[in-house]
Amino acid sequence: MNEITTAIRTVPLEHYVFLSFVLFSIGLAGALFRRNTIIILMCLELMFNSVNLLLAAFSAFHSDPSGQVFVFFIMLVAAAEVTVGLAILVMMKRNVDSVDVNQLNRLRW
Amino acid sequence: MVSFEQLAHLSWLVPAFPLAGALVNAALRRKLGANGSGALATLLVAASFVVSALLFWSHRPEEHPVEVVTLFDWIHVGGMSIPFAFQIDALSLTMMLIVTGVGMLIHLYSIGYMHDDPRVASFFAMLNLFTFAMLLLVMGANYLITFIGWEGVGLCSYLLIGFWYTNPAYNYAARKAFVMNRIGDVGVVLALALLFHLFGTLDYTAVLGRAGGFGVGNPLIVGATLLLFVGAMGKSAQIPLFTWLPDAMAGPTPVSALIHAATMVTAGIFLVVRSSVLFELAPFTKDVILAIGTATALLAASIGLFQNDIKKVLAYSTVSQLGYMFAALGLGAYSAGMFHVTTHAFFKALLFLGAGSVIHALGGEQDIRKMGGLKGVTKITYITFLIGTLAIAGIFPFSGFFSKDGILANAYAHSPVVYALLLFGALLTAFYMFRLLFLVFHGRYRGDRRPHESPAVITIPLIVLAVLSLGGGLLNLPHVFGGHEPMKHYLATAADGVAGEHLHLEAATEWILMGLSTVLVLLTAWYAYGRFAKRTTLDGEPADMPFLKRLIAEKWRIDELYATLFEKPYGWLSTTLFTFGENKVMTPLMNGVGNVTLRAGKVVRRLQTGNASFYLFAMVAGIIVFLLLTLYGV
Numbered sequence: 001m002n003e004i005t006t007a008i009r010t011v012p013l014e015h016y017v018f019l020s021f022v023l024f025s026i027g028l029a030g031a032l033f034r035r036n037t038i039i040i041l042m043c044l045e046l047m048f049n050s051v052n053l054l055l056a057a058f059s060a061f062h063s064d065p066s067g068q069v070f071v072f073f074i075m076l077v078a079a080a081e082v083t084v085g086l087a088i089l090v091m092m093k094r095n096v097d098s099v100d101v102n103q104l105n106r107l108r109w
Numbered sequence: 110m111v112s113f114e115q116l117a118h119l120s121w122l123v124p125a126f127p128l129a130g131a132l133v134n135a136a137l138r139r140k141l142g143a144n145g146s147g148a149l150a151t152l153l154v155a156a157s158f159v160v161s162a163l164l165f166w167s168h169r170p171e172e173h174p175v176e177v178v179t180l181f182d183w184i185h186v187g188g189m190s191i192p193f194a195f196q197i198d199a200l201s202l203t204m205m206l207i208v209t210g211v212g213m214l215i216h217l218y219s220i221g222y223m224h225d226d227p228r229v230a231s232f233f234a235m236l237n238l239f240t241f242a243m244l245l246l247v248m249g250a251n252y253l254i255t256f257i258g259w260e261g262v263g264l265c266s267y268l269l270i271g272f273w274y275t276n277p278a279y280n281y282a283a284r285k286a287f288v289m290n291r292i293g294d295v296g297v298v299l300a301l302a303l304l305f306h307l308f309g310t311l312d313y314t315a316v317l318g319r320a321g322g323f324g325v326g327n328p329l330i331v332g333a334t335l336l337l338f339v340g341a342m343g344k345s346a347q348i349p350l351f352t353w354l355p356d357a358m359a360g361p362t363p364v365s366a367l368i369h370a371a372t373m374v375t376a377g378i379f380l381v382v383r384s385s386v387l388f389e390l391a392p393f394t395k396d397v398i399l400a401i402g403t404a405t406a407l408l409a410a411s412i413g414l415f416q417n418d419i420k421k422v423l424a425y426s427t428v429s430q431l432g433y434m435f436a437a438l439g440l441g442a443y444s445a446g447m448f449h450v451t452t453h454a455f456f457k458a459l460l461f462l463g464a465g466s467v468i469h470a471l472g473g474e475q476d477i478r479k480m481g482g483l484k485g486v487t488k489i490t491y492i493t494f495l496i497g498t499l500a501i502a503g504i505f506p507f508s509g510f511f512s513k514d515g516i517l518a519n520a521y522a523h524s525p526v527v528y529a530l531l532l533f534g535a536l537l538t539a540f541y542m543f544r545l546l547f548l549v550f551h552g553r554y555r556g557d558r559r560p561h562e563s564p565a566v567i568t569i570p571l572i573v574l575a576v577l578s579l580g581g582g583l584l585n586l587p588h589v590f591g592g593h594e595p596m597k598h599y600l601a602t603a604a605d606g607v608a609g610e611h612l613h614l615e616a617a618t619e620w621i622l623m624g625l626s627t628v629l630v631l632l633t634a635w636y637a638y639g640r641f642a643k644r645t646t647l648d649g650e651p652a653d654m655p656f657l658k659r660l661i662a663e664k665w666r667i668d669e670l671y672a673t674l675f676e677k678p679y680g681w682l683s684t685t686l687f688t689f690g691e692n693k694v695m696t697p698l699m700n701g702v703g704n705v706t707l708r709a710g711k712v713v714r715r716l717q718t719g720n721a722s723f724y725l726f727a728m729v730a731g732i733i734v735f736l737l738l739t740l741y742g743v
Contacts, residue, residue, distance in 0.1 A: 032726055101721050108719030 008060040016057035023050035037092065037099045041085045048078045113167040116160075117176040117197045123160050123205060124244040126153040130237035138230035147220035150233035154216050154240055158209035165202050170602035174198055177250045177314065184253075188309065196250035196313055199603035203447065203596075204247035204379055207454045211371045212240050214570035218462050219363040221566035222469060226361075232272060236367065239265035243372050247379060252301050252311040255380070259297060259344065262373045263290045269368060270360040282356040289353040293343015297380075300336035303329065317386040317605065325390050334387050334394040341377025345431050348405045352668055354428050355412075358420040362465030365420060370427050370461050371454040378434045378450050382443045385606020389441070399439025399523075403530050406432030408665065410537035414544070415662035418475050419464045422545050426501065427457055429538060433516055436531060442519035443607045444597035448585040449516060451596070452508035455581050456500035459574035463494035466563045466571065467549060471556060479556035480549045481644075486560045489568045491550045493575040498546045500578040502539035502630050505623075508581030514623050515587065521622055522612055532626055539630045543637035551642040589619050 023046055030043030052071045059067025089099065096103045130153035134146050141149065175198040183193040195201075216236060223229045242261025249255035267290075271283030301311060307329055308316045323330050341347070346354035357369050368374070381388060381398070388394055409428035416422045430453050437446035468475055470487050484491040500507035503514065513535060521528040554560070562568070586592020601608040614622075654662055663669075716727075 028729065032722065032729065035722070104721055105719035108717050 005060045005063070008057065013057060013061050016053065020050040020054040020057075023047075023053070035100050035102055037089055037101050040101060041082065041089070044085075045078060045082070048074060111167070113164070113169060113173055114176060116164050116167050117178050117195075119160065120164060120178055120195050120197050120248065121180055123157045123164075123209070124241050124248065126157045126160075127237040127240035127244065129153060131234045131241060134230050134234035134237060138228075138234065141230050143224050143226075143229045144220065146230035146233045147216070147223070150237050151213060151216040151220065153237065154209055154213045157240070157244070158206070158213050161202065161205040161209050164197060165206060168197075168199070168202060170199050170599055174602040175314065177312075179250075189305075191251060191253050191311060193254065194250035194312075195248040195254075197248070199599045199601075200379070200383060200447075201247050201603070203451065203600065205244060207451060208240065208243050208247065208372050211454050211458050211574070212243075212367055214573055215363050215367040215371070215458060215462065218366075218465070218567055218570040219361075221564050222363055222465055223361060228272075232269075232361070235265055235268050235272070236363070239269065239368060239373070243376070246376055250313060252304065252313070252316070255383075256297060256301065259340070259376060259380075260294065262368070262376065263287065263294065263344070266290070266357070266368050266373055269364040270357045272360055272364065276359070279359040282353075282359040286353040286357050289350050290343045293340045293350055296336045296339025296343070300333050300340065303333045303336065307333065313383065317384070320386045320390060323390055326392060327390060330387055331391040331393050334384070334391040335397065337380060337384060337387075338377075338394060338398055341380055341435075342401070343377075344380075345374050345377030345435070346405075346428050347377070347401050347431065347435060348408060351405060351409065351428050352671065355421055355424040355664075358418070358424050362420065362461060362468060365424070366458045366461035366465070369424065370457040374427065374431055375434070375450045375454070378431070378438060378446055381435075381438045382447055382600075382604050382606065385443050385604045388438070389606050389609060395439050395441060397439075398435050399527065402432045402435030402437075402439050403527060403534075404432070405429065406436060406534040407530060407537070408432075410534045410541065411661050412664045413541040414537065415658070416541075417478055419467065419477050419480070419545065419549065420461070420475055422477070422541060423457070423460055423464055426460075426538065426542065427453075429534060430457065430501070433513065433531065433534070436527070437516040437519060440516075440519045440523050440527075441606070442516065442610060442612070443604055444585070444594070444600050444610060445512070445515040445519055447600055447607075448596055449512040451584060452500070452512040452578070452581045455574055456497045456507075456509055456578040459493060459497040459571060459578050460501065462567070462571055462574065463490050463497060466490040466567050467494075469563050469567065470560045471558050474556060474558060477545060477548045480554070481552040481556075482550070482554040483560055484550040487550075487562045489571060490563065493568075493571040494550065495546065496575040496578050498542045500581075502542055502634065503535055503626060504630060504634075505627055506579075506582060508578050508584075510623075510627070511582035511585060511587065514626060515585070517626060518614055518619055518622055519612055521618070522614055528622075532629070535626060536629055536633045539633040540637050543634045544641050547638060547641040548644065552644055587619070589616050589623075 027043040027046035027050060030046070031040050034040055034043065052074055055067045055071050055074075059065060059071075092104065093099060127150075130150045134141065134150060138146065175196065177194055177196050179192045179194040181193050182190070184191040216233070219232070219236065223232050226232060239262060242258045242265055244258070246255050246258025246262060249258060267283050267287040270286050271280050273279050274283075304316060305311055307323075308319055310316060320330070343350045354369055354374065358365055360369070388398075406429045409425045409432060413422050413425035413429065416425060430449070434446045434449050434453070437443070437449060466487065467480065467483060467490060470483070470490070471480065474480065496507065500509040503510045517528060517531055517535070520531050583592070585594050585596035587594060597607060597610070601610075660666065718724075
């Protein structure tokens with residue numbers, strides 16, 4: 001365990017933060033601007049994981065394992081979320097024969 | 110032989126019987142026939158009468174004057190403890206016997222009178238409910254139990270006045286009675302609050318026992334007694350709250366006899382006698398009661414002179430007689446007042462039931478101008494009505510003679526002016542009662558129906574009440590006739606006010622007073638006989654009469670006065686509040702709020718595009734805004 005922590009600490013913290021920021025921004029941009037629902041789901045996963053990375057890094061630098069425990073929880077929730085998301089996707093394909101998120105615009109005033 | 114204490118613990122049966130009757134009759138009103146419901150109701154009231162009578166016979170007032178029977182803890186909050194308890198003493202026993210005894214006869218009479226009514230079971234349910242409430246009123250051991258009964262009889266009075274509810278005028282009369290009674294009830298509620306504030310309890314024994322700690326004329330006691338009297342005014346139809354009672358004749362005749370003559374309207378007198386200790390501490394209140402009682406006695410008697418509806422004459426007569434009772438209370442002659450309550454219950458119930466028998470005989474006719482000469486056809490009704498008339502007019506040896514002369518003697522001892530006024534009222538009473546008697550039973554028949562005598566179920570109560578009206582005077586035979594006023598001595602064991610009564614008149618003075626009133630009443634009767642017994646033409650309409658006569662015939666225009674004083678301003682206020690307050694202020698305001706919401710919704714709902722990407726974008730934008738706010742904002 002100690003070796004992994006030491007290994008993580010060999011890279012400065014700022015790099016992790018920067019990498020997370022870049023990953024999160026890519027995910028956010030994808031979620032905002034893509035229309036394909038599968039891509040949007042994947043972008044959501046990307047954002048999750050950027051946060052996970054940040055949590056693991058801070059956990060190592062602060063010598064506090066609770067950050068890593070959090071990561072496990074998030075992965076679990078993300079897995080559950082994916083099943084729901086994919087189920088919606090299947091229904092969407094069946095009902096409107098498309099995975100374009102803009103096709104789902106009937107719930108409106 | 111069971112003792113009084115043991116019997117007193119069964120006293121709850123007295124109100125329980127009529128309550129059970131009311132519930133059964135109400136629940137099975139479609140199952141029981143007309144005779145079944147009537148018989149049930151009558152038997153249950155008779156059972157109450159039997160229990161009351163047993164209580165009365167076992168009661169030894171000199172050994173054991175008061176027995177308070179607690180059934181259960183009713184209200185127990187903080188420092189306030191009000192048990193559900195009955196107080197059995199001379200006063201409540203007297204009232205119980207009147208309510209159940211006269212009530213039983215009137216129930217019996219109703220079987221015949223209401224026989225053909227489709228809602229006869231409902232009628233008996235209400236009549237039984239009334240009896241229950243009235244018994245609660247007189248048996249309660251504290252002001253609050255009495256007040257439950259007080260409100261209960263008011264409700265039943267309302268229900269029974271409006272019994273034939275398809276007639277809008279009857280409904281109006283019922284509402285009028287209810288509203289006027291409410292005005293009085295506010296007085297009672299305030300009085301109870303004040304008494305609780307002063308004494309910390311509402312139990313009769315505690316309140317009346319501790320009242321002596323306050324001096325005579327204590328302003329708080331005067332206030333409490335005045336408020337109690339306001340309640341009595343409403344319930345017992347005194348000026349200014351008397352106008353509901355004549356209108357209450359819209360109800361069936363047995364109701365008029367039971368509620369609006371014999372029992373409910375005497376509740377005010379009962380309340381004053383029950384609280385006589387307090388009233389003895391408030392001379393000012395007694396003066397007010399004397400003034401209002403005397404004024405009511407005269408005013409109502411004068412209106413009775415020109416009424417042409419047989420029940421209206423009796424109604425004004427009732428108001429007038431209640432005025433006498435209050436005058437007696439104002440004079441401090443509580444036992445004389447209660448004695449008049451008792452005899453009045455006999456002869457006024459008799460007169461009302463007799464009037465009902467006449468109405469029944471004529472198939473619903475109430476206008477005495479269309480009656481006359483009925484003495485040949487309805488013999489029993491005639492003889493009993495005659496006895497009732499002689500009793501109310503105060504002719505020896507009928508019961509009204511003793512009770513009215515008791516009041517007159519007390520009035521003379523107080524002041525000759527009051528005596529003269531009350532004597533004049535007695536002459537008016539004699540005049541309108543003999544006018545009624547002669548117009549209905551003597552002369553020639555002026556109507557077009559075929560009169561017939563009523564069945565036995567109607568005439569038997571008449572005969573019993575006639576006997577009571579004849580012999581009721583023995584209940585309180587004064588000393589000059591060799592009696593020793595048993596009722597006064599009996600009531601003195603329950604009401605300290607009665608015990609403190611003193612009337613000092615020479616025997617000769619009493620003889621002169623009695624002789625004077627008897628001679629004058631007989632002269633009045635003779636005058637009425639000459640004017641009305643052979644009458645074939647009818648009285649004209651009020652519009653053709655000279656001014657004063659017309660004013661009296663139009664009931665002093667008191668209803669019109671109240672309409673101008675209260676109804677019109679209130680109607681104006683309501684209309685103004687509606688046209689201005691409601692239509693010009695509230696409606697635009699409410700509609701404005703609604704319109705603003707609607708318009709705002711029309712604009713804002715465009716945000717709801719249905720596009721998931723847009724929502725996501727808005728969410729992120731929002732998060733960024735909050736982030737920036739946290740970093741740089743306030």
